[in-house]
Amino acid sequence: MAFQPIARRTFLRGLGTAIALPALEAMASSASIGAAAEAPKRLAFMYVPNGAHMPDWTPQDVGRNFALPKILEPLEKVRQHVSVLSGLAVDNARAKGDGPGDHARSAAAFLTGMHPVKTEGRDLRAGVSVDHIAAKYIAGDTPFPTLELGCEAGRLAGTCDSGYSCAYSNSISWQSATQPAGKEVNPQQVFDRLVGGGNSKDIAESQHRRRARQSSILDFVAEDARRLQRKVSTTDRQKLEEYLESIRGVERRIENPASRFSETDIHRPDGIPNEYANHLRVMGDLMVLAFQADLTRVSTLMFANEGSNRRYRELEITGGHHQLSHHDHDADKMAAISKINRYHVEQFAYIIDRMANIPEGDSTLLANTGIVYGSAIRDGNRHDHHDVPVLLAGNLGGTFDTGSHQTFPDKTPLMNLMLTMLQAVGAPVESVGDSTGTIALV
Numbered sequence: 001m002a003f004q005p006i007a008r009r010t011f012l013r014g015l016g017t018a019i020a021l022p023a024l025e026a027m028a029s030s031a032s033i034g035a036a037a038e039a040p041k042r043l044a045f046m047y048v049p050n051g052a053h054m055p056d057w058t059p060q061d062v063g064r065n066f067a068l069p070k071i072l073e074p075l076e077k078v079r080q081h082v083s084v085l086s087g088l089a090v091d092n093a094r095a096k097g098d099g100p101g102d103h104a105r106s107a108a109a110f111l112t113g114m115h116p117v118k119t120e121g122r123d124l125r126a127g128v129s130v131d132h133i134a135a136k137y138i139a140g141d142t143p144f145p146t147l148e149l150g151c152e153a154g155r156l157a158g159t160c161d162s163g164y165s166c167a168y169s170n171s172i173s174w175q176s177a178t179q180p181a182g183k184e185v186n187p188q189q190v191f192d193r194l195v196g197g198g199n200s201k202d203i204a205e206s207q208h209r210r211r212a213r214q215s216s217i218l219d220f221v222a223e224d225a226r227r228l229q230r231k232v233s234t235t236d237r238q239k240l241e242e243y244l245e246s247i248r249g250v251e252r253r254i255e256n257p258a259s260r261f262s263e264t265d266i267h268r269p270d271g272i273p274n275e276y277a278n279h280l281r282v283m284g285d286l287m288v289l290a291f292q293a294d295l296t297r298v299s300t301l302m303f304a305n306e307g308s309n310r311r312y313r314e315l316e317i318t319g320g321h322h323q324l325s326h327h328d329h330d331a332d333k334m335a336a337i338s339k340i341n342r343y344h345v346e347q348f349a350y351i352i353d354r355m356a357n358i359p360e361g362d363s364t365l366l367a368n369t370g371i372v373y374g375s376a377i378r379d380g381n382r383h384d385h386h387d388v389p390v391l392l393a394g395n396l397g398g399t400f401d402t403g404s405h406q407t408f409p410d411k412t413p414l415m416n417l418m419l420t421m422l423q424a425v426g427a428p429v430e431s432v433g434d435s436t437g438t439i440a441l442v
Contacts, residue, residue: 014220016206018197020293051377103307104164106376113433325380370396
């Protein structure tokens with residue numbers, strides 16, 4: 001039976017709803033859509049605050065046959081997809097005569113490689129971040145050139161760190177040298193952005209009906225989905241069903257957040273899970289859906305704001321994260337930091353595993369993506385910025401291999417990694433931030 005080709009930018013539509021589709025066989029023209037070279041390349045950048053307990057982070061051996069240290073043990077299932085990169089530095093997070101404010105400088109410099117101007121006012125200045133540079137060249141006709149996500153709300157005005165504007169601590173993405181991009185922390189709002197279609201009145205009506213009737217977004221596109229399923233192959237029908245079920249899974253998790261509450265949870269907006277791990281994972285799921293449907297090819301995800309003092313009651317840890325990071329070599333505090341670091345890596349591993357199990361032609365979503373995870377602070381107690389904790393996941397369309405522990409000469413700029421990734425996706429840039437060249441990734 002011959003199946004009718006469909007356009008790559010096909011949407012399932014309903015009242016105030018437009019659900020983009022993943023790559024299907026029916027979207028192929030004369031060339032096979034299964035070819036890895038034809039899949040879009042994507043970039044993601046994930047940030048964790050307050051550094052890491054490096055003795056429990058850094059592998060003892062280099063190369064591929066290294067034992068995962070305590071913090072990185074959750075990567076065991078996906079270790080072939082992840083490399084540990086040691087020796088990279090964020091020099092422009094250092095004071096350079098500006099005094100205290102390492103947390104603000106760290107977040108601001110992570111993707112810009114620039115030393116931010118110390119100010120509490122409107123005269124902000126850092127640099128254009130790597131995600132926005134990349135988007136200029138790989139966004140294509142995606143609805144969202146970049147997608148900025150986070151799990152901790154934060155102001156873009158006022159003072160958050162020793163005379164630095166909160167915009168620095170609460171943002172890693174910068175649209176221009178003077179304009180932070182901010183981020184969205186409410187998964188319900190992100191979901192509505194990704195699936196909204198039509199005019200604002202129809203979108204509002206769709207949202208109202210779904211919440212009033214406790215119905216699914218998929219109910220609004222059911223007829224369109226049935227029509228499409230009659231036009232495509234068995235393989236495409238199965239892929240479409242799996243994709244729609246993944247959308248419904250995210251929707252359920254947004255509508256039914258975890259039941260654990262604390263005194264700080266009562267006033268959280270609708271759609272934000274009360275359990276931090278659930279919040280992180282649903283934001284990761286939304287990023288994955290956006291990549292899968294080619295709604296964006298560039299995303300950032302801040303696990304928390306830099307300098308965050310979030311309390312991890314679910315880990316039975318007393319004290320806030322930032323407070324504990326100033327451990328002064330106290331064994332209990334260092335153990336708590338290690339536990340928090342491992343908890344973050346668990347959520348990262350979940351996202352990587354999801355992407356590794358989503359087919360994309362003859363490859364996978366993860367194989368066509370490059371993901372950097374890390375911090376611009378090494379040890380929160382010393383606020384140092386050399387040998388910062390960095391992981392690299394995905395193969396970026398076969399650009400590099402993963403599964404190793406690589407070490408680089410001390411104080412190699414982190415921006416050398418960023419420049420390497422920009423050039424790998426075709427961005428014609430010779431430098432970015434304080435980069436001094438590209439690096440070899442094996």
